Amino acid sequence: MTEKLTGGEALVAALRAHGTDTVFGIPGTHNLPVYAALSRHGVRNVTPRHEQGAGYAADGWARASGRPGVCLTTTGPALLNAATAAAQAHSDSVPVLFLSPGLPLRHPGRGNGHLHEVKDQRAALDAVVAYSHRVTRVEEIPAAVACAFAAMATGRPRPVHLEIPLDLLDEQAPVTIAEPVPVPALAPALPQVRAAVRVLADAARPVVVAGGGASGAAGTLRTLAEHLGAPVVTTANGKGVLADDHPLAVGAGLHHRAVHDLVRDADAVLAVGTELAPSDLWSGPLDLPGTLIRVDADAAGVTANALPDIALVADAALALRALLEHMPAPGDAAPGARRATRARAEHREQARAEGSAHLGLTRALAGALGRDGVLAGDSTMACYYGALSNLPAYKPRSFLYPTGLGTLGYGLPAAIGAKLARPEAPVVALHGDGGLMFTVQELATAAQLRLPLPVVVVDNGGYGEIRDEMDARGEPVHAVDLPFVDFPLVARAMGCHGLRADDEPQLARALQAALAADRPTLIHLPESAAG
Template sequence: MTCAELLIRLLRDTYGVDTVFGIPGVHTVELYRGLEGGEAAGIRHVTPRHEQGAGFMADGYARATGHPGVCFIITGPGMTNIATAMGQALADSIPMLVISSVNRRDTLGLGQGRLHELPSQQQLIAGVSCFSHTLLDPCQLPEVLARAFTVFRSERPGPVHIEIPIDLFDAPVAIPSQWQPPMLYRPAPDPRGLAQAVDWLTAAERPLVLLGGGCVDAPGAARQLVERLDAPTVTTINAKGLLGRRHPLDLGANAALPAVRELAANADVILAVGTELGETDYDVVFDDGFALTGRLIRIDLDAQQLVRNQPPALGLVGDAGRSLELLVERLPHPMHKGGRGRTALALATLDLVNDPAFMPFVPLYAVLEAVLPEAILVGDSTAPVYAGNHLVSQPAPRRYFNASTGYGTLGYGLPAALGAQLGQPALPVVALVGDGGVMFTLSELATAVEERLPVVILLWHNAGYEEIRRFMDAHGVERLGVDLKAPDFLTLARGFGCLATCVDSPASLSDALASRPLDGPMLIEINAAAWQKNLIQTGKQ
């Protein structure tokens, strides 16, 4: 068979890939020969309208399913286009496999002005990937793919890039004798370190637990551990739903707010598992005010991460899920540390539903929970998402994620929601976007219509970049470039063949959601000014 055909067979039969995102190009036509038969061949190909959209779709698919998102991308501009999506995935440890073409082997690095030529495509992408590899011998393809999936399954995941010269796609290659991937296990912490952690946690009077996105595959162990420790627990944005909806020990992703900061500063032992302790989770007010004075125990799959941001008293290298399970085994009996009371007091002090910054969005999320309680909420960087990071509580992990953390790109919400819907077709999916950010990837409405994906797009229309307006005002900078002329979103959506409507109150939003189609997308535009005016008139704000 050819190298391209072998690639498809390995992805499908060895690694269980069922969906690929890509835009065919003249450099990748031979790669698509291996995809003949479409879904009947076992792999669904989805064509976005921009390579950045392909990357965001793969990201959303991976976050919703836990399986790597896979992209087929053309040489040169295709790779520069997808680099932003790879940067977002790298920042949030999202498994993504990007297979690209590159110019013929005999022309690499010569600068001859070939179609799509870059001086070094591999060097360009190395900075937004766990590794980038140029395949020079088709017989090495099984080994390189095995390396990629080892990253996804056995260490801190992220994007991996494999580029294949166009003269290798149709090169003949022998069928490998071994088709099955190796059985892989992620590492567990040293037993002596676990014993030390248990001793400290048992003796603690005011323990605190910090759980990050690395824990999302172990919700049962996470709940058992925090309940046995009776410890207030911060679940970061990417860990929402880990303890279930409104668990009595869950402080949510509110580490940057004063009541939780005070609780953290007073904790005598802190256990942080699978979290970077980065500013977009713990310091969204950007004043470096999240201080830990007690003994800090950190557990992470990435050894270097153990000493970033907050220095630990005890650092353990290991998989978050396995570590949680081992700690539960060593802590068989529930303790009584007053954790539920401390959690309740902190949440009551925060009083999030009456915080003026969040109040416009309290009824929005109340409607979503009432009408679509099982929905996956996928967000861009936009006002409802900033509030939702604090307000939202989900019934399970992998049901809430957005681009407001880490890399913080715009344009993520819509395509990532499409990827999530493709990965979890049985669950409702809602994209939370703003009128500014959605313009980056609005063309992906065409993909949603073509694939008949029943995604709800909630578009918060506040006529520009509201977050940047506030920052300019706060710093005494005259507003420039932030008050945007918006298009007629309803007309645009309908032009794509997407059902569209506008709402200005919680009641009208509820009605619109209840009538959403199940065989295609629906765009619901929320007029921010009218929404807030109605809330004031009805006494809800």
């Protein structure tokens, strides 16, 4: 049905037609016509205190829910504030739609000092997302939204930016709201399926490496691993794709020697939905003497970092289902289970040694989160040395972590998005003292929303990772120590509960109380008490 709508209303109506009921953003002079339309279409706006927080919250929403998140900013500095979050979403293959006004259609090309003027904000965002598109007519807006959602559902999910000239937001025109474009999942080519089946069926020592791209195929991946008797290791974003207490689960963390040894010994490796990226491997690529079979929805990604012997460019669930359908009867799974048990024991020993300073923390977190919880972690030592490999996960999309770009400040706003997407699940944010200061203002957002959200801050007095790297290089250690901040006092000033825990039992009790509280609770934990 065609209606005469303003550009702002056309945008919101199109979002609603695509299932959007929540956006994260801050009103500004140039996006007010969009805000005027939100409530009329049943779309809730969550107002973070900074646009970077809005982007991270939309990212957390998308990761936890499996649906695209939406970040709405105004022009210029607001959109550029969100650019880091957009780059993080692109790095970790998260579908987030970034929306902003742009300067007017007839704005002088060389600029004239207009409010929030940026030389070329569309180009700035285009550098860090899948694509950035500037519409030029009100009538185009619904189609642009439909195209963006279709793009985020095609192949590897990536963020998209739409720019709408601010004069179009108030302009009226006859508009037809486009229905969502059906995007069928990409099926694998049968010759590659048969080739992969022959290799896997004949393999004596198969191994599965699962990344974030396997999150929607967890059940099928488990069935195939059991059929093959194949140990399963996961990347950070794949954590929980196979429950950590499954007999074939080795754990998360591709950088450990146990994983490298397991893969080196394998005669077939099935890598599903992973780039095999340096940010997951840390210390160099995997040695892959066996046959490498890669499953990836992205034709470019399927050859990244390691050339496959057999490539299945396809949706992970469809590819794994096709492999199962063509697989002969299962053989003896006992040898695979024994290999998984040995590798898991070695992996956990290495993980415990690496994360020894944070084992009490991870035990307390495990007790609080149970089997259904979500941890939103920051790029902090407590997360990548502690929680990544030592915190058990039982479901996909339960470990939200800024892997590739490695941004600071992600955890708290991402936890807000995750809690709004999954209100029934226990959600905890994990930060270091340095990283929290990048987005500490989002405590006020969580307090305004009355979220029962524990925010654990592990305090090592500064940027501990960089301090250690300076020391390891034999260089002067400087510019990394941060003066003491009374984080519980800061939290209380923003409407949260705030307290300090000095050992594991205190932390465990604080987490349980925080999950039942009437507002967020910041828990300040000295690093000496995290072990």
